[in-house]
Amino acid sequence: MKDRVGIVGFRGYSGAELVRLLTAHPSVSPVLLEHRSDSQATPLVGAGAPTVPCTPEAIAAERLALVFLATPTEVSMELAPAILAKDVKVVDLSGAFRLGSAENYRRWYKADHQAAALFAEAVYGLPEFCRARIPQARLVANPGCYPTAANLALWPLVEAGVVDLACGVVCDAKSGVSGAGRKATLKTSFCEVTENFSAYSILDHRHVAEVLMVSGIEERDFSFTAQLLPIDRGILETIYFRARNVSSADDLLAIYKRRYDEPFIRLYPVGAVPDIRAAQRTNFCDIGVRYDAPTGRAVLVSVIDNLTKGAAGQAIQNMNLMLGHPETEGLL
Amino acid sequence: MKDRVGIVGFRGYSGAELVRLLTAHPSVSPVLLEHRSDSQATPLVGAGAPTVPCTPEAIAAERLALVFLATPTEVSMELAPAILAKDVKVVDLSGAFRLGSAENYRRWYKADHQAAALFAEAVYGLPEFCRARIPQARLVANPGCYPTAANLALWPLVEAGVVDLACGVVCDAKSGVSGAGRKATLKTSFCEVTENFSAYSILDHRHVAEVLMVSGIEERDFSFTAQLLPIDRGILETIYFRARNVSSADDLLAIYKRRYDEPFIRLYPVGAVPDIRAAQRTNFCDIGVRYDAPTGRAVLVSVIDNLTKGAAGQAIQNMNLMLGHPETEGLL
């Protein structure tokens, strides 16, 4: 008997990736939940499949083990409490429950939180960082795409004390257009994006909050720019800092190797860095290191697929942990 | 003293191309006319330039010599009579006045015409086909992009009687996304278009009407498919027919050479055909021919830039004729 899991927002890009991955998952089967906030765009995956109204009653009646919310924060704040009240677990792909407190949420999202009571139990779902708390969680806040790539590269080094924070850390991030969602906008229309490249949210992107929270870097020491690549999917972040207490790129790699015995992290040997292609359509985070010993300048290249490790793949990784399936099931 | 010419719809792709080309034109200067139907998207070209309200009064006060309507058909049907009433000439880039009669318009556009009286004086602005009537025209209907490429390749051959119409003519047309306009839609959003290719309006595209009208081919003998290329601008049409009364590709080229002593038509030598790059950002129509003598199978490749010869460039070519400037001014 497969676990039945619901997907709200299956018409969006993250939702479609959930449908695609879960359809091939050996232990669960997806149920499409139709919510009034949905656009009526044709689903990318699962077109023609039956849907169930996204109401607490229907969710209970369908005996779902878990529901994925691939929805805007406002919708997640509305649905999460109602679904949890029916004793159904939730993995929320929005930013609603990531930041630990209503106050922190208000600061970065410029809006009041509508379900602040849930911060008490919400667990930040970056398994490589805090795997222990996920299996017992009822509500997992799936990390943002940019912070996933940044944190997986940064926190082991910050923790090891080799990042000279006083000199600042720069994270120059580039993302495919699917990261902006499936809503039609002029900014994401083909003719505006093709043969172009543009920066946005310089120094004030909401995702910065997650990097600060996980990595322990202070805001004053962290410069982040989000940029739009003329590609469908994939994120590459180029991260710069001054290293101390290391004498080679191998030293940096050794820190990762001590920390990471991880199925979804691939470290590149010295001299090589990943490109976006390497991780596309996979749940891997690929990390490469470049270090100039005489001057201490270090550069990290961290790559994920924004829809997989940056959204749906990581959400399934969390689901596997929450439902007691092998963590990599359906993802390798 | 430069002629002042107005542009309605300067925020769209054709409008932006008009602004770009007219800004460099030695004999005219563009005036941006702001119409209530406009989106408020930032102009692609001329951002920050002063605009004038698009009212008949303002148009008269501005002493405009001509107004370009880069607007939807409904807006063109409303504005054209009002502007002409102020004794200002009009080049309309929409389909409103191309089809010769309200009846024909209704058939292809599935709507009633709101300014049918103007068909009496509207001239179809394909200079290579009917240049003589354009200088005296007050209202020129600028041809559609697909028909421009098709007609420039087809009509001389049909006229010469070398196209075996009974066997049918196939026009397989491919266009860049800017042909769909600048309005944000899911169909033209980056992630739906990149790495994709799709057919639409198979056998029933509105532009077919213009091909029938100019080339003299009957609808039953003409099969047309419009298709969306993952590029910004450019049209390539591959046209198939069975030829008669010719014995080589050179014979077909000779027909063109007899008909065309044209600044904006470039014929390719036997053995070569144009690609889209050849005509991009130019007002040329590039034509190549392939012919298999033993079987009579002929293939034409006709290429234009949909925003230039397919819209703004041809509109300026018409304007030059209407205002008494050299036909190629500002276009070469």
Added chain:
Amino acid sequence: MKDRVGIVGFRGYSGAELVRLLTAHPSVSPVLLEHRSDSQATPLVGAGAPTVPCTPEAIAAERLALVFLATPTEVSMELAPAILAKDVKVVDLSGAFRLGSAENYRRWYKADHQAAALFAEAVYGLPEFCRARIPQARLVANPGCYPTAANLALWPLVEAGVVDLACGVVCDAKSGVSGAGRKATLKTSFCEVTENFSAYSILDHRHVAEVLMVSGIEERDFSFTAQLLPIDRGILETIYFRARNVSSADDLLAIYKRRYDEPFIRLYPVGAVPDIRAAQRTNFCDIGVRYDAPTGRAVLVSVIDNLTKGAAGQAIQNMNLMLGHPETEGLL
């Protein structure tokens, strides 16, 4: 115990797709065979995996059940006899053994055949057309990408007698760049392809031979143009003909439905046609029909992924049949 199957040409795009698909195949495991003709480009998939020299001795020693030749025709003509001599089956992805005779090969490939004796046993590997002969075959000639899409759409209709051949059949084909192989050439370099679209091999593409052979259409009645899309992978063919003995698109669909109870063919309902995205990274051939009853004009849209159903996927489909595995294994 998994069957071990060899791949020659694993550094190319089709070879990489074989590695990717076979790595996930439940019943076989891939062995990378290194041939002296290979470029030394880094493999796209399987980098770092051990390789075996591509010699008849090594192939015998490795106890391979079958070898895929993702190689140029000349290499296939050299390797196929040597491998068969060791009692190892072969699926050849080149054009070497598709055309039935050395004479036909010479006509279309402009070269003498070096292994003509094998035509006696080579089977054309289009399962939907001639599945019965494949399980017993020692040598399967995997079809070309363009003919796969064309034949799957055309032959049932030609067989049913509803294609008016005298009026001619037009196949306007568009392919992603991976169809041209992984060798670096100016024609396939990024700056020449992006924002461009071009026709090549108009009326004289080698793949035409396979369409004539399978569909039964005569060359004089078949016009084919190959064109290069600025995308990585996927083929869409727009096929035009005049239909007879049918009165609706449904009649055409009914013919397919009678012929096809096929796991890898998807028919689109009347009113819809596939785009390239639909079949990308799948082994499906998606077919849509448009028909104008009053005039008999018919248009087919046939879509495959050139690297999957057009190469590696179909090769594995053939392998499954040859080795006694379920035909769809590893492909759905």
Added chain:
Amino acid sequence: MKDRVGIVGFRGYSGAELVRLLTAHPSVSPVLLEHRSDSQATPLVGAGAPTVPCTPEAIAAERLALVFLATPTEVSMELAPAILAKDVKVVDLSGAFRLGSAENYRRWYKADHQAAALFAEAVYGLPEFCRARIPQARLVANPGCYPTAANLALWPLVEAGVVDLACGVVCDAKSGVSGAGRKATLKTSFCEVTENFSAYSILDHRHVAEVLMVSGIEERDFSFTAQLLPIDRGILETIYFRARNVSSADDLLAIYKRRYDEPFIRLYPVGAVPDIRAAQRTNFCDIGVRYDAPTGRAVLVSVIDNLTKGAAGQAIQNMNLMLGHPETEGLL
């Protein structure tokens, strides 16, 4: 009478851009010089135009006023002395004469210089930085594309003392593929580049030398990564540093405004930054500033077209100065 100027390397992307721009230049006319080192690829622009052998004799006989070398460094080192010996001026687009000394050249280009005597007179052709020396120069070393964007953004701020160099300056650079030249390579082939993004030459790109030389930043304080965008042309550099002695983005802009009264530099108002589209096919360098006053973190966005201001456009700007034409002629 127009000046006649030669172009060596007219089959490459920079050479083609020179041909395109010079063909429309009112005061000069281009002469295509055929050099034995050229590939025989079809020229992008000027196909079919007559060419002259690239020999000192022919150059003298053609009475050229100046020759552009759009050639590899080794070819430039060979040709520049020979052409200068005929009293013909040279603008060299390679890196051969940019670095001031044979020693510095050897350090960054890992090769011995073959024409070191010319360093005595070679002038670095960044007009905004050292315009005064260009009109008298016989040999101008046209700057690299990356350094042009970096230096135009950085040197006024470094000079003004507002860059806290001790904390390091990060320049994260992204370029279109045409920057890699027109030679066919696997790395720049369509299928490897599309839907991808990759970093190369992290911390050790040759162009760094020019940034250090012009901006006065020390190597230990400058981290530079070059990255390949899936676009044809355009460069965007995101530059990070800690500012001091300023209290707002307006203060930074004010420094530029004091330094720059320049026809080819456009400063963006606070709150806006350029995208690549803004400068494509123009000779502009567009600069935007973002500053976080509480923490001193500053981000610059500097955009050019790598083939125009980054190569051919700037070369013509230098030519205009060297031949006594208005600096902007043929470029606006």
